Amino acid sequence: MKLIAFDADDTLWVNEPNYVDVKQKLGEMLAHHIDEDTLSQRFYATQIRNLELFGYGAKSFILAMIETAIELTNGAVTGVEIQQIIDVGRQLLDFPIDVLDGVVDVLETLSKKFDLMVLTKGDLFDQESKIARSGLGHYFKHVEIVSEKNELAYQRILQKYNIQPADFLMIGNSLKSDILPVVHIGGRAIHIPYAITWAHEQVTEEQLTGKSFTTLGSFRELSTLFDNLNEEV
Known part of the structure; x- marks a missing residue:
């Protein structure tokens, strides 16, 4: 060789457990808007749909979270909630290895x-x-x-x-x-x-x-x- x-x-x-953890926190933040199963299905669909545009990684993951939140709440998600999503997603950019x-x-x-x-x-x-x-x-x-x-x-x-x-x-x-x-x-x-x-x-x-x-x-x-x-x- x-x-x-x-x-x-x-x-x-x-690596993957960090993403699972952030996704779970997304579900907790949006629990008053949508059920966990629907969120999981739509979030995955958004990730796959965006792969050709944004590729893999933390930034793509964060964008998919924001987009999913907007879609599933029909735009009712607040600016404060979107900021919370961004803050949680940032953990994926500097978690301890x-x-x-x-x-x-x-x-x-x-x-x-x-x-x-x-x-x-x-x-x-x-x-x-x-x-x-x-x-x-x-x-x-x-x-x-x-x-x-x-x-x-x-x-x-x-x-x-x-x-x-x-x-x-x-x-x-x-x-x-x-x-x-x-x-x-x-x-x-x-x-x-x-x-x-x-x-x-x-x-x-x-x-x-x-x-x-x-x-x-x-x-x-x-x-x-x-x-x-x-x-x-």
Whole structure:
């Protein structure tokens, strides 16, 4: 392997629970306007509708909250309530980074043997800030932040670094973004599931049929996996 790439959010550090928490607070603020199930459905629909315009990340999330609040209250949401939504959403831009168990130890070991990359999607400023706050940046030779993680994005990155798909390994928690696109272009992938997966990142069993990749139970298991590979070599 000439390059090992890691997803960031919910692979290297905790991310999705922060969004779940903010969404719950949105529901509490709007409880006197709309029921929780309707809010959840409409909010998700707004997020997906806005992806092509605003992409992923905290800022897009905040805009979707405001837009959903306006739509579901028929414009009755007050300026004070919108300011409250913005204030709650700001938490997503500077929350303390909780690095997942085993990440530091594994990166410390692998960075001495391989070229490592952070390969994440979302808002450039937001993702750069999280990488800096994580304290993990020095383990990575390369950082790539893309608007979407699909086959074309991976192909462009491999061309940029003159890497063949067979020499590339992607490690992440999202089957849709981190695993399937890489497998489809001939690369290798390791799936490390996280406790919470955003609905937009979920895939069907049919999409996984015939796809070859490795699944691990935790980040720490990477050490054992690479040790076994070294012994085989």
